[in-house]
Amino acid sequence: MFLDERTESRVGGDNVVHKAEDVVNTMLARGFTLGKDVVVKAKAFDDKLDFTSTVGAKVVSIDKKIGMSEKFTMGTSVVNRKVKEMDQKFQVSDKTKSVLSAAEQTVGSARLAIMKNWYIFTSTSWVTSVFSKVAKATTNIDTVTKEKMSSEEQQKGSGSPRGNSYTHIR
Secondary structure, X not given: OOOOHHHHHHHOOOOHHHHHHHHHHHHHHOOOOOOHHHHHHHHHHXXXXXXXXXXXXXXXXXXXXXXXXXXXXXXXXHHHHHXXXXXXXXXXXXXXXXXXXHHHHXXXXXXXXXXXXXXXXXXXXXXXXXXXXXXXXXXXXXXXXXXXXXXXXHHHOOOOOOOOOOOOOO
């Protein structure tokens, strides 16, 4: 059986639903997978007992009796109101906006200072130019190498046993 002492003590008594849940949870935790047929059988069993709809109706009935949904909604609105009050009291939103604005201005000022500095601007332009030339040269080398390999294959013909001939590049 998949139940251990912790599960049995937690289940307490003969509650079949809790035992079934614990067995399935333990199986899944140990790496078992449930096949489609198991899920279909469980759904058929649920349909036979009408367990899901019965539980759903009970939840709605209990909710209407104690008004849990309304209490939850009121609690949420109270929390939202308190958050707004704290924000207005400590001006968190305004301070955050001003910090972000200051950071944007600092970055903009730094960018302008870099662009105005002739040495940095020239160095940046030079590095960009070098990267551009290296990328272009790499593309050219790739094209030339492919052309060489293609022309050598055509010159040798298809005499290679595997149909491919490779050229060693030095």
